[in-house]
Amino acid sequence: MSENESEFDAYLSLADVTQDDHRWAFGTGFADPLAGVDAPIPAGVDPAALAATCLALGDDALIYSHRLQQWVTRAPELEEETALANIALDLLGQARLLLTRAGQAEGCDRDEDRLAFFRDEREFRNVRLVERADADFAELAARLLVFSAWRLALLQDLTADPDPVLAAIAAKAVKELTYHRDYAAGWVIRLGDGTDYSHAKAQAALDTLWPLAAELDLGAEAAAFLDTVLAEATLRKPDAPPLAPVAGKTGRDGTHTEAMGYILAELQSVARAHPDATW
Amino acid sequence: MVSARESAGSVPDPEFPALTIADLGILRDVRERDGEVTVTITPTYSGCPAMAQIAVELRRRLAEAGYREVVIRTELSPPWTTDWITPDGRRKLAEAGIAPPPERAGPVRVTLGTRPAVPCPRCGSQDTREAARFSGTACKALYQCRACLEPFEHVKEH
Numbered sequence: 069m070s071e072n073e074s075e076f077d078a079y080l081s082l083a084d085v086t087q088d089d090h091r092w093a094f095g096t097g098f099a100d101p102l103a104g105v106d107a108p109i110p111a112g113v114d115p116a117a118l119a120a121t122c123l124a125l126g127d128d129a130l131i132y133s134h135r136l137q138q139w140v141t142r143a144p145e146l147e148e149e150t151a152l153a154n155i156a157l158d159l160l161g162q163a164r165l166l167l168t169r170a171g172q173a174e175g176c177d178r179d180e181d182r183l184a185f186f187r188d189e190r191e192f193r194n195v196r197l198v199e200r201a202d203a204d205f206a207e208l209a210a211r212l213l214v215f216s217a218w219r220l221a222l223l224q225d226l227t228a229d230p231d232p233v234l235a236a237i238a239a240k241a242v243k244e245l246t247y248h249r250d251y252a253a254g255w256v257i258r259l260g261d262g263t264d265y266s267h268a269k270a271q272a273a274l275d276t277l278w279p280l281a282a283e284l285d286l287g288a289e290a291a292a293f294l295d296t297v298l299a300e301a302t303l304r305k306p307d308a309p310p311l312a313p314v315a316g317k318t319g320r321d322g323t324h325t326e327a328m329g330y331i332l333a334e335l336q337s338v339a340r341a342h343p344d345a346t347w
Numbered sequence: 348m349v350s351a352r353e354s355a356g357s358v359p360d361p362e363f364p365a366l367t368i369a370d371l372g373i374l375r376d377v378r379e380r381d382g383e384v385t386v387t388i389t390p391t392y393s394g395c396p397a398m399a400q401i402a403v404e405l406r407r408r409l410a411e412a413g414y415r416e417v418v419i420r421t422e423l424s425p426p427w428t429t430d431w432i433t434p435d436g437r438r439k440l441a442e443a444g445i446a447p448p449p450e451r452a453g454p455v456r457v458t459l460g461t462r463p464a465v466p467c468p469r470c471g472s473q474d475t476r477e478a479a480r481f482s483g484t485a486c487k488a489l490y491q492c493r494a495c496l497e498p499f500e501h502v503k504e505h
Contacts, residue, residue: 101398104421147479147489154485161394236423240393243426243505244485251480 100179101164105233107172113231119173120193122234123183124320125222126166127194130184131328132215133159134335135198144205151251155212158244165237173231185339189328196311196319197280199327206259206266206273213252213297214281220245221290253297260301267302274298275306282310283318351384352377354412358404361397362484365443368401372431375422383416384409389427391505392485429486429505441468446490446501465501467492475499 109115136156143149167180197215202208223245226238259270286294298305317323339345355377356369368374368388376387386405390398402419409417429448432440437447446468464473472494479489480503487500 102421104419105423106420147481150483150489151479151481154481157394157396158392158485159394161392165393232424236426237393239424240390240426243428244393247480247503254480 100168101161102168102172102233107169107233109173110230110232115173115175118231118234119170121226122166122170122173124193125219126163126170126183127192128198128215128219129159129163129166130335131192131194131331132198133157133163134331135201136212138201139208148205152208155248155251158241158248162237162241162244166234169231169233169237181339185336186343189324189332190322192319192324192328192332193322194319194324195280195283196325196328197277197283199319199325199331200277200280201327201330203276204269204273205255206269207276209252209255209259210270210273211277212248213256214277214284214294216245216249216252217290217293218284218286220249221287249293256297256303257301260298260303270301271303274303275308278306278308279311283320349412351379351386351409351412351414354408354414355384355386355405358401358408361400361404362486363440363443363445366436366439370433370436370439372427372433372436373401379414382414383418384414385418385420387420387422389422391427394485427505429502432502440502444468444499445487446499448502448504465490467495467497468499469497470495 109118133156136152136159139152140149140156143152163184164180167183171178171180171183197211200207200211202211220242223238223241227235227242229235229238256270259266261267262270295305313321314323356367356374358368358374360366360368360371360373363371371391373388373391374386375389376385378385386409388398388401388405398421405419406417432447440447446465449463449465465475465477466473467475467490470492472492474493475490476493477488478491478498481487482489482500486502486505488503489498490501491498
């Protein structure tokens, strides 16, 4: 091989055919995201409970990432567009790791793709908050604030989980979510404490989302953070009643809102039309 | 013969081609035993799309250096931090016009709040502003220098 060819060349490694994982573009040819990770489930950890935790948190990230991705090409400015795409990518990365871990824990040989693309609506365990399509940028900011404040506190606790893989996934996610929460808080304050028009939009967004936020079971830390941001944003914390469960069931039980069917149709249609495709 | 560590350490990062994975602290360990090389790498971000690319390039370079048996391990814990970027890596970032992350002690603060000023990598001025918290990749923010007016990227504290 000549000196020139041994230089790093993105196209050369894209065309790599020595492995069984052809890549047609940068970032494709996805290998198992936990490939090469020592991943036995420790004694004393209940595999079913571990699978359930990973599945719920993985589904939250997967579905919300999809909603954020829908803002790409629609954001008000290029800077917000890259921010939202990056946040969506972080969440998609968390989803891939968590779904893979869920599959390992349940022991039924389902990988991330199987879990993401071939489950039906009632098998998804995400909270209903992540399903709604954002009506406007104020809703985007308000939901991202509530979601990231809640998820950050949740994953902070999981950094001490007895399963070292889940603990490691959580430790990485905490750093990412800190930036997501910071970004959302900045926008909620800017809109709430902005013009009359932006304030009205931000308050309307909160009022719309609040019934869905009840399902999150915000801990004291996340609730206190939200209170601080809302006060700074001169926004009123709504006292709307929670969105009622359906026959006693909510998102975590597999009962979802109407929006969920549309997301899954978009998310899963290609994989289901071409079940043997690789990418 | 080039050592396995040298060969693995020479792999450039797909997103920062001026830096190697050793400079960035992505390469955690290289061990050679009975002709088999075990390379341990760590992802920078959960959604890092470069991991597969890095693995391919590692195998290619090690094969060129004569190492045929290569095992690539991924270590998630403790999570990668910008503190692992070497002094050499920080220098190369600055040379490429990218402001390196702040030097600090201790873990990333859970609330970021106001961050210290990021000096401009071109003119050195402290008078810069954050234009966007995120940039072309998740690990960077977009800044602008008020002195020389040039925009620049900054590797965020992580």
